[in-house]
Amino acid sequence: MKMNILLIGLVLFMISCGKKDNSTSDFSKTSASESTEVKSDYDPVLGEGKFDKVELAANLDHEMAKSGEAISSTKCTSCHKLTDEKLVGPGWAGVTKRRAPEWIMNFITNPDPMIDKDPALQSQLEICLVRMPNQNVTDDEARQILEYMRKNDGVQ
Amino acid sequence: MKKILKNTVITFLGLVFFAACKPKSASDAVSGDAAQKVYVAPGEHDEFYSFTSGGFSGQISVYGLPSGRLLKVLPVFSQDPETGYGYGEDTKPMLNTSHGFVPWGDQHHLAISQTNGEYDGRWLFANENNTPRIARLDLTTFTTAEIIEIPNSAGNHSSPFITDNTEYVVAGTRFSVPFADENVDIPISSYAENFSGALSFIKVNPESGRMNIEFQLKTPPVNYDLSHTGKGPSSGWFFFSTYNTEKAHTLLEVNASQNDKDFILALNWKKIEELAKSGKGRKVKSKFAHNVYDHDTHSATSEIIEEVLVLDIKDLNDVAYYIPCPKSPHGADVDPTGEYIVGSGKLASLIPVFSFTKMLKAIDDKKFDGDFDGIPVLNYDAVLHGEVEKPGLGPLHTEFDDKGNAYTSFFVSSEVVKWDVKTLKVLDRQPTYYSTGHLTVPGGDTKKPYGKYLVAWNKITKDRYLPTGPELTQSAQLFDISGEKMELLLDFPTIGEPHYAQIIPASLLIEKQKRIYDINQNKHKYVVKNENDSRVERNGNRVDVYMTLIRTHITPDNIEGIKLGDEVYFHITNLEQDWDLPHGFAILGNNNSEVLILPGETRTLKWIPTKVGIIPMYCTDFCSALHQEMQGYIRVSPAGSNTPLRFGTGDKAPKN
Numbered sequence: 118m119k120m121n122i123l124l125i126g127l128v129l130f131m132i133s134c135g136k137k138d139n140s141t142s143d144f145s146k147t148s149a150s151e152s153t154e155v156k157s158d159y160d161p162v163l164g165e166g167k168f169d170k171v172e173l174a175a176n177l178d179h180e181m182a183k184s185g186e187a188i189s190s191t192k193c194t195s196c197h198k199l200t201d202e203k204l205v206g207p208g209w210a211g212v213t214k215r216r217a218p219e220w221i222m223n224f225i226t227n228p229d230p231m232i233d234k235d236p237a238l239q240s241q242l243e244i245c246l247v248r249m250p251n252q253n254v255t256d257d258e259a260r261q262i263l264e265y266m267r268k269n270d271g272v273q
Numbered sequence: 274m275k276k277i278l279k280n281t282v283i284t285f286l287g288l289v290f291f292a293a294c295k296p297k298s299a300s301d302a303v304s305g306d307a308a309q310k311v312y313v314a315p316g317e318h319d320e321f322y323s324f325t326s327g328g329f330s331g332q333i334s335v336y337g338l339p340s341g342r343l344l345k346v347l348p349v350f351s352q353d354p355e356t357g358y359g360y361g362e363d364t365k366p367m368l369n370t371s372h373g374f375v376p377w378g379d380q381h382h383l384a385i386s387q388t389n390g391e392y393d394g395r396w397l398f399a400n401e402n403n404t405p406r407i408a409r410l411d412l413t414t415f416t417t418a419e420i421i422e423i424p425n426s427a428g429n430h431s432s433p434f435i436t437d438n439t440e441y442v443v444a445g446t447r448f449s450v451p452f453a454d455e456n457v458d459i460p461i462s463s464y465a466e467n468f469s470g471a472l473s474f475i476k477v478n479p480e481s482g483r484m485n486i487e488f489q490l491k492t493p494p495v496n497y498d499l500s501h502t503g504k505g506p507s508s509g510w511f512f513f514s515t516y517n518t519e520k521a522h523t524l525l526e527v528n529a530s531q532n533d534k535d536f537i538l539a540l541n542w543k544k545i546e547e548l549a550k551s552g553k554g555r556k557v558k559s560k561f562a563h564n565v566y567d568h569d570t571h572s573a574t575s576e577i578i579e580e581v582l583v584l585d586i587k588d589l590n591d592v593a594y595y596i597p598c599p600k601s602p603h604g605a606d607v608d609p610t611g612e613y614i615v616g617s618g619k620l621a622s623l624i625p626v627f628s629f630t631k632m633l634k635a636i637d638d639k640k641f642d643g644d645f646d647g648i649p650v651l652n653y654d655a656v657l658h659g660e661v662e663k664p665g666l667g668p669l670h671t672e673f674d675d676k677g678n679a680y681t682s683f684f685v686s687s688e689v690v691k692w693d694v695k696t697l698k699v700l701d702r703q704p705t706y707y708s709t710g711h712l713t714v715p716g717g718d719t720k721k722p723y724g725k726y727l728v729a730w731n732k733i734t735k736d737r738y739l740p741t742g743p744e745l746t747q748s749a750q751l752f753d754i755s756g757e758k759m760e761l762l763l764d765f766p767t768i769g770e771p772h773y774a775q776i777i778p779a780s781l782l783i784e785k786q787k788r789i790y791d792i793n794q795n796k797h798k799y800v801v802k803n804e805n806d807s808r809v810e811r812n813g814n815r816v817d818v819y820m821t822l823i824r825t826h827i828t829p830d831n832i833e834g835i836k837l838g839d840e841v842y843f844h845i846t847n848l849e850q851d852w853d854l855p856h857g858f859a860i861l862g863n864n865n866s867e868v869l870i871l872p873g874e875t876r877t878l879k880w881i882p883t884k885v886g887i888i889p890m891y892c893t894d895f896c897s898a899l900h901q902e903m904q905g906y907i908r909v910s911p912a913g914s915n916t917p918l919r920f921g922t923g924d925k926a927p928k929n
Contacts (some may be wrong), residue, residue, distance in 0.1 A: 190803040253850040
């Protein structure tokens with residue numbers, strides 16, 4: 118019994134030794150280190166990232182949607198169809214109705230932490246088995262892609 | 274009784290434990306805490322990068338120190354099937370020379386670019402000994418950015434040495450040969466009359482790093498060995514070691530070891546640069562290749578240059594002086610203050626240390642002991658600061674720490690010797706295993722040595738590792754030099770044969786590292802940035818496949834209508850924009866290598882089909898859970914058949 122307590126103590130000690138401050142060496146760490154620290158304050162509606170308030174006009178910004186289409190052709194549509202058919206990732210049809218604009222833009226620009234935390238994304242990963250890559254999309258480009266998704270979902 | 278026994282056992286174990294912690298016998302030369310000093314825990318980073326020459330592998334290896342972990346092998350002068358360097362169409366021009374494509378090189382020495390005599394971490398320069406060339410590597414990508422061939426040079430051993438603001442990369446020839454514009458089909462025995470040495474000054478553009486040979490200095494026919502720039506007070510001067518002042522052309526081991534002293538050539542390069550600019554010198558017809566890799570087009574180009582500016586040292590006054598140096602110096606090393614020049618006569622039994630101040634005075638006072646082919650020879654004693662007495666056998670190379678100490682490698686007596694630059698007293702000596710060539714101290718060739726460690730690059734390995742048949746890897750040894758005595762910490766194996774290395778604090782490079790190539794900046798001639806643009810085009814028997822890769826499919830992954838007799842070029846773009854996500858590409862039976870394509874990059878791989886049939890192709894670099902699914906087929910039909918050209922992936926794949 119005493120031995121067991123000792124062992125538990127030792128294990129705890131080892132765990133506490135294992136944790137370290139990553140702040141100084143975060144250049145080397147991308148998703149892997151962050152994935153171990155599950156945040157309880159994760160917001161499954163807005164997602165996690167830079168965007169907490171995205172204003173959408175009722176009508177489509179055609180110029181913006183056109184830019185979004187161009188970016189998508191290089192960085193997105195190899196894996197996402199515009200229909201509801203799954204390719205590597207799920208099809209885009211209806212995504213702007215299912216997801217908040219903040220969630221979409223956060224996921225595009227900050228995919229790794231969100232895949233680690235978002236319950237819906239974790240279920241999706243079990244189906245797709247490929248983590249959505251960080252395609253280094255800028256904030257403006259993410260907004261343009263969102264507008265293109267809105268166009269795809271019938272916003273006029 | 275039981276208890277006593279238990280206590281005895283515990284005491285005994287304790288003693289064993291303590292005994293194990295104690296330093297072992299002196300013959301082991303390793304103390305108890307060596308392991309701790311080199312232990313870099315999983316996930317932690319090393320403190321230094323060591324760029325280590327790959328010798329006859331032609332490449333450069335990158336180690337982390339103090340762990341001695343191999344981080345990467347950088348392809349430079351040899352083809353590299355792992356990445357496709359020198360096999361893919363876009364990188365083949367990097368290995369072009371005036372002799373045509375040369376797939377191999379012998380890489381000896383390295384120099385990191387400097388600003389004000391300190392490492393600035395922008396570029397790494399590397400020499401190729403066999404077919405004289407200098408490479409420049411970009412330290413944001415750890416890739417070879419440029420290679421320039423050196424004409425009128427043969428055995429580019431004495432390079433690359435850089436001036437203290439990277440104005441020039443300097444390259445001395447090992448073999449003297451007739452210059453290209455002279456009668457070159459002559460008896461070898463006319464060496465003394467007809468052969469010349471070449472010292473090349475390669476200008477480096479301060480913004481782009483681009484190299485061009487600004488001028489060459491034609492000198493008496495001697496062999497040049499390691500050399501160094503002046504710094505601080507001696508800035509503007511260069512010191513080249515020479516041997517074979519006997520001008521022997523056969524059995525050099527005897528005939529080039531006759532003279533009691535060879536020379537260190539002191540050159541005022543600033544003055545020579547002015548003379549070159551003022552029109553002194555002549556253009557000499559000499560062909561050499563200049564190869565440049567462009568990170569926007571992801572392709573290299575090769576240009577053959579036809580002439581070079583040559584200044585004959587005989588025509589120049591007051592710019593060149595010989596310092597006598599005992600017996601075949603291998604190096605001329607300048608200490609961090611720039612005042613002391615250390616010669617290493619590899620057949621000498623002492624180390625001469627020369628004083629720059631005394632040298633200037635001797636020149637002013639004209640203390641010459643005659644001349645050698647018209648160049649004044651300075652009086653040895655007038656220039657000498659002093660000699661390190663009985664330091665060891667076969668001194669080869671000296672580097673410096675931040676505390677006024679010098680460290681010299683001894684090939685014959687297999688040791689590293691620490692001595693005081695001012696007092697010339699030997700302070701410590703440690704054995705090496707075995708036969709050290711060069712040694713490197715971080716920053717040890719600059720104005721700002723970082724000290725802390727020393728690595729001995731050994732030529733002979735023998736029993737240091739598990740035996741691997743007749744051929745053994747070469748061995749490096751890491752010493753802690755922070756204390757009074759040097760302490761051996763670690764052995765680690767190397768690739769090829771390491772000659773020299775440059776060791777730089779990792780903090781100077783980490784932040785500069787590129788993670789991806791921006792696909793929006795990709796200007797490769799055959800890039801496709803959109804799967805919908807991927808296609809196959811036929812033009813006669815040339816077929817161009819415009820292909821894209823992304824986790825985890827190839828587009829197009831079904832290709833039909835290829836025929837025997839075709840030359841097929843795969844232009845492959847990796848659409849990923851995520852760090853550490855290369856895809857590889859290979860075709861069954863290709864008489865070529867694979868190519869590795871980094872995120873945002875395009876590579877072209879040539880394939881000449883050899884058999885009719887269905888040929889698979891696939892991604893070679895494990896990229897995701899569905900990596901094994903990342904594959905495709907090519908249908909090869911007989912020559913002259915009428916199989917239509919069809920291609921696609923998924924819905925767009927050709928159907929019956």
